[in-house]
Amino acid sequence: MGREEKTKTIVILFLLSLIFAGCKSASFNSSEKILELRGNPTTGYTWIYTIGDESIIRVDEDIQYLGKEGMVGAPSLFTYTVRSLKQGNTNLKFEYKRPWEDKKAEEVRFFEVTVKENGKITMTEKKPEEEKLTYKSVSMAEGIKLMSKDSGFILLDVRRPEEFAAGHIPGAVQLTNESMTKENTVRP
Missing domain, CATH: 1.20.5 (Single alpha-helices involved in coiled-coils or other helix-helix interfaces)
Incomplete structure (x- = not known):
């Protein structure tokens, strides 16, 4: 040749x-799953959801009041439409609470979500205690952007003690990779 x-x-x-x-x-064809949860927004409680990776799924919320006009304490139906955006795995966590209170949620629902190559979604509900501890590695620029938006974070410095001693971000907590175990990990 x-x-x-x-x-x-x-x-x-x-x-x-x-x-x-x-x-x-x-x-890849985007597909959707419908999730319905009951709640009572007239008492201030609502479902607050967080998505592990927002590039994989999108969630749209619709709330339908089920009581008579003006009746306080009647239930509502919270309908969540979960749409696939790209192939991958993520999680979806729902917490039933009053957004302004700093208390533990009254109820937590946790779902592992898989979007297949063709766009189909599978959702598996896990008990909250089965929820996996996860982290996301970010660039310095993305970290600065995230920290400017939220004050409720813990910045872990996983470098060796001598590197940490040589210089670190003020307020950072030093915890080496080797010392991280299930026993010394604290859940929020």
Whole structure:
């Protein structure tokens, strides 16, 4: 095979790989799952949800009041439409509480969510005690941005003690990777 034939073969293979990649990504169809929870927003309680990775799913909320007009204490139906955005795994946590209170939630519902290559969603409910402790590694710029938005965080410095002693962010807590165990991990 001459040089020109090899070049044509490489170009054809490259074009076929682009076509295949395009077909593969075109097979993703967003799908949705509906989750219904009961609550009573007339008493100030509501369901507050957090998504582990917002690039994988989107959640839309709708609340339907089930009581008679003006009746305090009647239940409502909270409907959550979970839509797939891309393939991956994430979690979805619902806490039933008054948003302005600093108390533990009255109820917690935790779901592991998997979005398959074709966009289909599977959701598995886990007991809160089965909830996995997770973390997200971020760049310095993203970390500064996140810290400017929220004051309820703990900044862990997982470098070795001598590196921590040489300099660290004020307020950071030093905890080396090697010393992290289930026993010394505190849940919020």
